[in-house]
Amino acid sequence: MTLPAARGRPRSAATTAAILQAAYALMAGQGLAATTIDAVARAAQVSKMTIYKWWPSREPLLIDAFLHHAAATLPLAREGHGAARIRAHVADYIAALDSDLGRVQLAVIAECIAQSGSAASFFARYLSHRRAALAQIIAEGQADGSIARRAAPEAIYDALYGGLFYRHLFGIAPLDAEALLALALV
Template sequence: MPKIEDEGAGSTPPRRGRPRSIETTNAILESAYALMAATGLAATTIDAVARHSDVSKMTIYKWWPSREALLIDAFLHHAAQMLPLPPESSGTPATRARRHAAAYAEALQGEFGKVQLAVISECISKTGSAELFYARYLQFRRDALVGMIAAGQKDGSILAEGLPQDLYDAIYGGLFYRYVFGIAPITPAYARNLVDLVLRPKG
């Protein structure tokens, strides 16, 4: 998988051959995401991405092991720009968690949410699970935010005593659950309140 950003991006070992062009890689990923958002996944074929990005199908097939991997990487590329992980300098762990959860809740209401759900559904329909999505997209982001929660527990700014990975899942699993089933509107304010309810930040 092409290196998209410093957040980390999957575990597929690099293939031998000519180095990848960053410009060409970005063109492919941006074209794939644009097509997913505008026409849906069914129309986002390798042929369509090749035409839209003006890159040969051979290049795309050489750089990605499957169409699903390309779609996930395109989503990752977009998410890294739209929903970056909060840097340590941006406040306490609880403050950063509130900000990130609120941004995620807002993103779910637009094309980002629709594309994410479509990509996950595609993985499940093709492979029987969303494991590929987790491995190529979610794992690194989950690990980073779990580490942030653990740091807050260690410095005393987060009072919740559960395992940090369980606390993360309670927040983001809860937001995604409400979004998928349309149980109630998801707002940034709701996300911030959920973070406080789960993490019990000090002060």
């Protein structure tokens, strides 16, 4: 399983990280409009060509920048089971929405829409895995009796997380989960 001995100068992990960090920080701090490729190159102290060498356009770069942080910030695994596990994760999700990660997520989604017309690429690279994993947890909760609702797990996920995301996107306060949890689970 060893790689066939890389030739030439190896790709710098530090440079890659600097680019992704700079893109993330710009989205979080200055917003999407200020997160140009030029600005990322300046902030990361990297040549613009290096960015274009590895990312064909801004959309995949921003998705990568988001994933670079989301993986470490929003762990999916958690002890507990069924309804309790969903409630715990929903609390984490709300906290994440109300942080840099939530702002950056919206910026990434906006870039996807601007380029592709929808955020399907973001779903494919990130959300689909979460939706599948959480639907699985919901199904377990239905099996062990902690979730009374009999609807399809994906529908429950969409109502619960879609409802929360809707409020986040449109700035509808308060961003609390109690009513939606009762609706989706009980």
